[in-house]
Amino acid sequence: PAKQRTGWEIKASALSLNTHNRIRNIVEAMQIKPNPNKAMIPLSIGDPTTFGNLKAADETMKAVLRSLESGKFNGYAHTQGHETSRQAVAKYSAHQRPEGVIDPSDVLLCSGCSSALEYCILALADRGQNVLVPRPGFCLYHTLAEGLDIEVRYYELLPEQKWRADLVQLESLIDKNTAALLINNPSNPCGSVYDEAHLQQLVAICERHYIPIIADEIYEHFVFPGSRHVAVSSVTREVPVLSCGGLTKRFLVPGWRMGWIIVHDQHQRLGTAVTGLKNMCGRILGSNTIIQGALPDILTKTPQCYFDRVIETLYSNAQLAYKMLKQVRGLNPVMPNGAMYMMIGLSKEHFSAFKDDTHFVQELVNEQSVFCLPGSCFAYPGYLRIVLTVPSAMLEEACVRIAEFCYTHYKKDNRALIEDRLLED
Amino acid sequence: PAKQRTGWEIKASALSLNTHNRIRNIVEAMQIKPNPNKAMIPLSIGDPTTFGNLKAADETMKAVLRSLESGKFNGYAHTQGHETSRQAVAKYSAHQRPEGVIDPSDVLLCSGCSSALEYCILALADRGQNVLVPRPGFCLYHTLAEGLDIEVRYYELLPEQKWRADLVQLESLIDKNTAALLINNPSNPCGSVYDEAHLQQLVAICERHYIPIIADEIYEHFVFPGSRHVAVSSVTREVPVLSCGGLTKRFLVPGWRMGWIIVHDQHQRLGTAVTGLKNMCGRILGSNTIIQGALPDILTKTPQCYFDRVIETLYSNAQLAYKMLKQVRGLNPVMPNGAMYMMIGLSKEHFSAFKDDTHFVQELVNEQSVFCLPGSCFAYPGYLRIVLTVPSAMLEEACVRIAEFCYTHYKKDNRALIEDRLLED
Numbered sequence: 001p002a003k004q005r006t007g008w009e010i011k012a013s014a015l016s017l018n019t020h021n022r023i024r025n026i027v028e029a030m031q032i033k034p035n036p037n038k039a040m041i042p043l044s045i046g047d048p049t050t051f052g053n054l055k056a057a058d059e060t061m062k063a064v065l066r067s068l069e070s071g072k073f074n075g076y077a078h079t080q081g082h083e084t085s086r087q088a089v090a091k092y093s094a095h096q097r098p099e100g101v102i103d104p105s106d107v108l109l110c111s112g113c114s115s116a117l118e119y120c121i122l123a124l125a126d127r128g129q130n131v132l133v134p135r136p137g138f139c140l141y142h143t144l145a146e147g148l149d150i151e152v153r154y155y156e157l158l159p160e161q162k163w164r165a166d167l168v169q170l171e172s173l174i175d176k177n178t179a180a181l182l183i184n185n186p187s188n189p190c191g192s193v194y195d196e197a198h199l200q201q202l203v204a205i206c207e208r209h210y211i212p213i214i215a216d217e218i219y220e221h222f223v224f225p226g227s228r229h230v231a232v233s234s235v236t237r238e239v240p241v242l243s244c245g246g247l248t249k250r251f252l253v254p255g256w257r258m259g260w261i262i263v264h265d266q267h268q269r270l271g272t273a274v275t276g277l278k279n280m281c282g283r284i285l286g287s288n289t290i291i292q293g294a295l296p297d298i299l300t301k302t303p304q305c306y307f308d309r310v311i312e313t314l315y316s317n318a319q320l321a322y323k324m325l326k327q328v329r330g331l332n333p334v335m336p337n338g339a340m341y342m343m344i345g346l347s348k349e350h351f352s353a354f355k356d357d358t359h360f361v362q363e364l365v366n367e368q369s370v371f372c373l374p375g376s377c378f379a380y381p382g383y384l385r386i387v388l389t390v391p392s393a394m395l396e397e398a399c400v401r402i403a404e405f406c407y408t409h410y411k412k413d414n415r416a417l418i419e420d421r422l423l424e425d
Numbered sequence: 426p427a428k429q430r431t432g433w434e435i436k437a438s439a440l441s442l443n444t445h446n447r448i449r450n451i452v453e454a455m456q457i458k459p460n461p462n463k464a465m466i467p468l469s470i471g472d473p474t475t476f477g478n479l480k481a482a483d484e485t486m487k488a489v490l491r492s493l494e495s496g497k498f499n500g501y502a503h504t505q506g507h508e509t510s511r512q513a514v515a516k517y518s519a520h521q522r523p524e525g526v527i528d529p530s531d532v533l534l535c536s537g538c539s540s541a542l543e544y545c546i547l548a549l550a551d552r553g554q555n556v557l558v559p560r561p562g563f564c565l566y567h568t569l570a571e572g573l574d575i576e577v578r579y580y581e582l583l584p585e586q587k588w589r590a591d592l593v594q595l596e597s598l599i600d601k602n603t604a605a606l607l608i609n610n611p612s613n614p615c616g617s618v619y620d621e622a623h624l625q626q627l628v629a630i631c632e633r634h635y636i637p638i639i640a641d642e643i644y645e646h647f648v649f650p651g652s653r654h655v656a657v658s659s660v661t662r663e664v665p666v667l668s669c670g671g672l673t674k675r676f677l678v679p680g681w682r683m684g685w686i687i688v689h690d691q692h693q694r695l696g697t698a699v700t701g702l703k704n705m706c707g708r709i710l711g712s713n714t715i716i717q718g719a720l721p722d723i724l725t726k727t728p729q730c731y732f733d734r735v736i737e738t739l740y741s742n743a744q745l746a747y748k749m750l751k752q753v754r755g756l757n758p759v760m761p762n763g764a765m766y767m768m769i770g771l772s773k774e775h776f777s778a779f780k781d782d783t784h785f786v787q788e789l790v791n792e793q794s795v796f797c798l799p800g801s802c803f804a805y806p807g808y809l810r811i812v813l814t815v816p817s818a819m820l821e822e823a824c825v826r827i828a829e830f831c832y833t834h835y836k837k838d839n840r841a842l843i844e845d846r847l848l849e850d
């Protein structure tokens with residue numbers, strides 16, 4: 001072969017081409033033409049600030065204002081983030097440790113939780129290794145890993161068991177090349193919140209197989225009355241945990257891109273991986289310094305009543321949607337305990353007019369102008385995911401329309417049809 | 426081999442371990458103990474805001490204030506950045522196109538120029554391919570590429586020719602696996618500013634070999650009186666150029682992490698690489714939205730007199746340091762035409778007490794408490810790099826101390842010594 005090129009033949013790298021956004025791919029392949037007679041209701045958007053009903057707290061905003069006006073936070077920060085900002089995160093996250101104390105050097109500030117997850121996966125897993133991720137699960141894990149030839153192996157969550165992991169199936173996936181178990185608790189898209197007992201079971205598997213945990217805890221504290229968030233790192237001293245969090249959801253500021261990694265590794269079992277993580281932070285120098293400067297105040301001065309009110313809104317939306325959709329024949333909503341989503345099972349045999357969940361979603365938009373995400377976006381066909389962050393009147397209207405749609409397309413199964421006919425006769 | 430692990434053996438990924446920060450590695454290996462009798466003067470820090478003499482413009486700060494107070498920029502932006510923000514960058518950068526018009530869809534906002542560079546390199550180059558980068562040059566290129574097994578090949582800049590590239594040597598590096606030529610203009614660490622003729626020469630090579638250009642133009646417009654910044658994309662319609670820029674340097678806000686990529690590709694020769702670039706932006710969802718919201722005002726309302734004043738400061742510092750150090754035997758400063766740095770050659774034979782530039786820098790700190798970066802940090806031993814952003818009194822004092830240090834350690838060469846002796850006799 002010639003040593004030189006003889007024409008333009010630029011190609012994208014495999015990494016960049018294999019950085020797929022599954023949601024975008026699926027949504028773009030749909031043929032969507034919303035019903036012009038009905039206003040569009042998007043129950044698809046994972047941005048809680050979209051509708052204006054959920055806003056960042058005044059105290060959060062003021063903290064940023066002060067940080068900006070101080071003029072002290074325009075310069076570069078330390079690669080891991082400003083010391084005082086990391087101190088604030090360490091304090092805020094103290095409950096994640098059995099002993100209740102975190103050293104600021106164990107905190108790494110990142111550009112959003114996405115970046116935190118990217119660094120954890122990329123620092124732990126080499127090409128050809130695998131990471132266990134939940135199904136249904138947030139598609140970013142796949143997006144981040146696949147381009148680097150890191151295999152993603154799905155462990156199954158069981159809807160009938162509050163979306164707990166199928167432990168036997170999970171354990172069967174593990175081999176010498178398993179670099180990490182990724183746990184997303186509370187979960188997107190399930191809205192599930194694991195109790196301590198289940199976390200212990202997951203930790204026990206990791207301990208048995210010497211596998212570190214990446215905990216996506218971006219919905220930490222985002223739990224409904226009756227549930228309690230337990231950080232997986234707080235139930236083990238044996239298994240190293242990289243906890244990924246941030247301001248994004250709880251503080252309702254996704255655009256600010258403030259995320260973090262907290263390294264829990266009592267016995268220094270992560271070895272060189274901690275250096276690896278810190279190296280990764282040096283690639284792009286993390287997160288905006290104005291927000292870093294505001295972190296100490298954001299984390300201490302945003303009042304509990306603010307969080308309570310947000311949770312209240314989400315919880316009452318969850319109850320509303322659950323109650324309404326539970327009554328719809330062919331739908332099987334699973335009541336969430338946290339986060340901002342609800343999964344709804346579709347009874348395939350009763351909606352046989354639709355090829356799959358994606359087709360169902362497409363026709364639902366086209367007839368009713370209600371847009372949900374198909375479970376396929378979360379590697380879980382046969383379900384819909386709705387968001388609970390829309391204004392409740394909108395949610396109610398959406399549920400009415402979904403019910404109408406289901407009523408129109410619901411097909412009784414053959415036996416029922418025969419029985420009906422017999423009765424009618 | 427057993428299918429399962431039998432003990433803890435977590436290892437960092439090759440990517441994370443090979444994400445080296447050369448500056449940090451070199452600096453940390455030094456044995457530094459500044460002279461306690463002299464106040465430390467760091468001429469090493471690439472953060473222009475460190476000393477308080479250079480500050481962001483009021484207009485820049487106010488634009489962010491308005492963006493924050495609008496409450497409209499807390500949500501997620503489009504993967505590439507908000508449309509209006511990209512429009513603003515497109516307008517601001519219109520001079521980069523021969524025809525003077527850029528479409529906002531050709532703009533991708535990123536988390537700092539670092540992230541822009543990361544995406545360009547990673548989207549264009551596959552494992553085993555190579556990217557041509559300047560020597561001396563900014564070490565981040567290496568940091569970003571090496572972990573992904575993308576080879577970095579150095580083309581030489583010639584200090585005696587205003588740091589122009591050695592075109593013959595550059596061309597000799599090119600083969601079928603050359604994915605891009607990276608041009609950093611104005612340059613860190615050289616402070617050089619290329620004229621149109623030299624850019625044309627570089628473009629001609631790329632055209633001959635069908636190689637796209639990654640242009641690191643973060644110091645765009647940061648040029649001293651008498652020089653003019655020419656964007657490499659403005660001198661070609663044939664060679665695709667990915668221009669990386671941002672607010673960092675010119676607006677003196679490095680911590681804000683606002684960078685961008687502008688795709689110049691008149692003949693669509695980048696092919697799938699544009700999709701690849703956009704995919705990359707989906708990994709961590711770019712830059713802080715408050716700053717995005719402020720971009721239109723920052724880019725149009727920051728007054729020219731502000732930029733002029735900053736340039737004036739840097740230029741007069743450059744003149745001061747050049748004039749003082751030029752007189753020091755054994756030093757060979759190269760007058761910069763832009764950016765914020767000056768390179769100073771060390772006459773090896775006259776400083777034979779020192780093993781190399783790193784050793785020289787170490788002893789300079791230990792005796793005089795003046796800290797420069799050794800050229801080795803930029804793959805260019807035998808030089809020092811100083812920053813021009815410190816207050817001028819501090820710079821003057823630093824130059825006096827450097828002169829004193831050189832005077833103490835300067836060794837005449839043998840012939841000169843002999844001649845001296847003969848004269849004395």
Ligand SMILES: Cc1ncc(COP(=O)(O)O)c(C=O)c1O
Pocket residue numbers: 046111112113114115138184187188216218246248254257258259709710
């Ligand atoms: C489970 C989960 N993890 C991580 C993220 C990303 O968070 P961030 O916006 O902070 O990058 C999301 C966002 O939707 C999420 O749902």
Ligand SMILES: Cc1ncc(COP(=O)(O)O)c(C=O)c1O
Pocket residue numbers: 284285471536537538539540563609612613641643671673679682683684
């Ligand atoms: C040549 C060059 N490119 C890129 C960067 C990084 O810019 P940013 O801070 O916007 O990531 C720097 C910073 O020093 C630089 O000198």
